[in-house]
Amino acid sequence: MNESFMTGFDRIVERAKKVEKPMRVAIAAADAENIVRGAFLAQDAGFVEPILIGNGNKIRAVLENIGQADRDVTVIDASGGDSSVQFAIEMINSGDADCLMRGNSSTRDFLMPVLNKSNHLIVPDTLVTHINFLKIPGLERMVAISDVTLLINPPMEARKQVVKNMVKALNAFDVEKPNIALLALVEKPSYHMRDTVEDQTMVRENEKRPFADCNLVGPIAYDLIVSKEAARLKGYDCPYCGEFDGIVVPNLATGNVMVKVLQQSAGADGFG
Structure with missing residues (x-):
């Protein structure tokens, strides 16, 4: 048994800190306090660069509520047109982000673009599980x-x-x-x-x-x-x-x- 798996999250975080450069995480519908707090903790630890995508006004209100209004973080207003999830996926496909993360969106709204074959996130002939x-x-x-x-x-x-x-x-x-x-x-x-x-x-x-x-x-x-x-x-x-x-x-x-x-x-x- 691997010790890091036995002892919980701390050793996994320590392992994540060893990445060569922070992973750019596109957070879709990022107007959720718990999600943003967690992303900032990962950023402070040095292995994540969060990109907050969604309704800009709501995201900025969250930043204000948690005392992070002046934080140097990328906020992208994607409240119009395609969903913030689709916008985040397009960032990944264009090479502007590395990882997709769910924010304050419903399971259906998050998964439908993810499972859409035209977005090329799913390996063909595989079953996606959570x-x-x-x-x-x-x-x-x-x-x-x-x-x-x-x-x-x-x-x-x-x-x-x-x-x-x-x-x-x-x-x-x-x-x-x-x-x-x-x-x-x-x-x-x-x-x-x-x-x-x-x-x-x-x-x-x-x-x-x-x-x-x-x-x-x-x-x-x-x-x-x-x-x-x-x-x-x-x-x-x-x-x-x-x-x-x-x-x-x-x-x-x-x-x-x-x-x-x-x-x-x-x-x-x-x-x-």
Whole structure:
């Protein structure tokens, strides 16, 4: 297990500081205090150059509210015509920005231009998924959770791609052969719950003909994912309980609610 992934965000920030030059981040609909504050913290740390795009008056009001009205930062008024998201994408395609970030826009308004093939952001024949990385109080390591934004009720083949994308993302944090849990209500397959049967099928397939380089376990309930003690009390024999790096959820509602509950009620910090 990579130490930086276990200890949370601090070591990841330290790693980001080692970039050769700050990444130019185009923040679409940048009239959101929390987003702007975070961007400025990254800028002060030396690895981000924020570009604030959207309604200029609203962005300047945010800067005023957080005491940053005099800060030397690029503000681009894109309140008319195409959406600020489209404007930010065009900046990336023209080489004037390196990375796209969502600000105060709805999920739909942000994703529609991103998924538009004419914008050339998506690699052909790939499934786009969203991954949240959370530091949950009581757990020693960060946990990746997916998909919590895009796939409403994904079939098994799509969930296999979710696993692949998660493993790739974890590899980027130097986590080799991560432990991935397929979250379910129960740990025993039941034909009354389609996802549990699919989980078992995916695990067996990955053992025989690996589609992702990971230790894949499922179906498995949340308490067993996060707690060795819960596994001991239930007699669940799995060496990865309490040490999972990623959780693949069965559907969008489960993942989205799970992340929001952990962040709003359990004090989890995260990024995605």
